[in-house]
Amino acid sequence: MSISANWSYPTSIRFGAGRISEIADACSVAGIAKPLLVTDRGLATMDITTKTLDLMEAAGLGRAMFSDVDPNPNEKNAAAGVKAYNEGGHDGVIAFGGGSGLDLGKLVAFMAGQTLPLWDFEDIGDWWTRADADAIAPIVAVPTTAGTGSEVGRASVITNSETQQKKIIFHPKFLPSVVISDPELTVGMPGFITAGTGLDAFAHCVEAFCSPHYHPMSQGMALEGMRLVKEYLPRAFADGTDIEARGHMMSAAIMGATAFQKGLGAIHALSHPIGAIYHTHHGTTNAVFMPAVLQFNKPKITGVINQAAAYLDISGGFDGFCEYVDALNSSLGIPKKLSGLGVKNPDIDKIVAGALSDPSTGGNPVKMTKENTRKLLLECV
Template identity: 50%
Template sequence: MLDFSTRPDRNWSWPTAIRFGAGRIAELPAALADLGASNPLFVTDAALVSLEPAQRALGVLRDAGVPFGLFSEVHPNPTGAAVDAGVAAFRAGGHDAVIAFGGGSALDAAKAVALMVRQTRPIWDFEDVGDNWTRVDTADPVPVVAVPTTAGTGSELGRSSIITDTEAGRKMIIFHPIMMPGVAILDPELTVGLPQGLTASTGMDALCHALETFITPNFHPMADGLALQALRMIKEALPRACENGGDLEARADMLVASGMACVALQKGLGGVHALSHALGAVYDLPHGLLNAILLPHVTAENIEHARPRLTELAQLLDLPGRQAESVIAWLEGLRDQLGIPSGLAGLGVVAERQDEVIALALKDPCAAANPAPFDAALATRMLARAMG
């Protein structure tokens, strides 16, 4: 755990400039100035805008005399329509930067707004497939300051956003390197009030990023190192953050681990995310919770194709038994300890829509990196196991 007596604050280059430490939301005006911005659009979600973390950040801007606009029409699983509305608000206010504030949905929407301000093509033309990213107009990109209030997606350090195309009925990964925020402020004080259930599901989302990255057969040793360190930190910090929401050290470790896991996932993800994206599109369910439920079940179905990596992980994390099966047991135990449901049925997921979910999952870009070949038969077994 971080010792705040000897390491209170740090500035890191990642290449995103990171201002890490308790209370550093006070530096939001300085972060904007670093990016040459003076009139930002503050993008957050509808549930967070009236709560203390957002009001604190807005107060910092007001006290510093920074003019800003406010856009809070973001909901879980942000849509293309929400991005369009954010772009309209940006242009109407004559803004010159975006402050992305909140959990993964708000950060993803805000980054997509910043991207789309300068584009003439529809957002769906930039889905992370093949070389679609080369279609982006990179002239005069809109700078972003990202401030996470959950430790889950790590989107504050990522180069993509997950946006739902409601007409097509599917989630799409929108990608370009210029989507990476210029500055991220990692202030664990902003996460202290997060309810236990959200702390658990978002934390398991970060764990899922790191674990899926570590066991995918793709070759990326640098990502492996980030994923492994994230897993080590999450193993210790997540139970503590859930048990005591005021544990600032655990909150800080989770913020750092979440960001590392997000950077690592450029190596690839797998069946958990392919299925959770599909389930999220069909049922409009929270992404982090879906990942948390799916992770043990999908990993169990992948065990024979990922056995060497899972065994290595069990040994590196010093799990009882130190075998591949030990990782499954750890995930199941952690899930139960954190009060996460063991199956999908309680969320309203029904067998009658299984074919719809599987069809979307098979098209998802994450499916290609799954340790076992991700076909309809495997997806069916994974869903059946996860129904509970």
């Protein structure tokens, strides 16, 4: 992909193939002289990570790395990361990876200088104001997948390992100072990760577009994000070296995560407790729920989905859009039920309770109740 661009919305983004070479300059702009690169275990020994550490070392930034990060990161990972950060005398974080590495990296930068416990900063009311904003370390984010969009997010999703609940920790300064969005870093993603992360971006766009809240900027971004996924996710899945497709998918991920300031909904409300309890891949879980949630919300979203279908050149309005989603899932190997993700005999009551307490419920077009959420979940088991 020959496109290279610098964007300033929603933060400073350096987009283009090969731009990981600018990691040292990005750290300088962010005010970081001794970074800790935070990533997940799977990425720790991969070539893209080694290359980034080499670039850091060559620039005099050291090559410190923390990678004790679970696929659904938790408070234990956070505590270990904060310990590594403080003991190493670091002054900023390079959050490197997919959603888990990015979320945990941002959280380490946030928590390293705080005195209150992690759960005191959950995204409830104005709890974020409890944080010492001056103690939050700068962050450079480097996504290696195209899905969560956490590189432009103002929060981290962290699992409470004791209660098996996913919690959102929020603060405006979670937003990284600089993002390097380099599609070459995503070339090595296996097909099932390409599919799952791409469908996570699609879910963000669809739920944001359907949310009843007023946010026309997000509405436009969600619609174009859906188009990019429609055109380029099949290409990226079919040929992982297709840099043009990889690049457009990274843009779609950024757009989806920016758009969901407008709200999410039942897809994420259900996916979060499933991931926390059964450790399923987040984006793939979203994809399993999407067809049923579209039908669940049909009374409220037929009009907006008709608009989306027209823009995406999908005939048949709402029904045609749903048929498209089913076909897309099938073409990418997404199972139709949670059992296909290894979720056997799920604790229905616990999942429903988790869904109803999730912040995403507030953006769902149809009010979620214990009764209708239980029925919706049972359709997907």
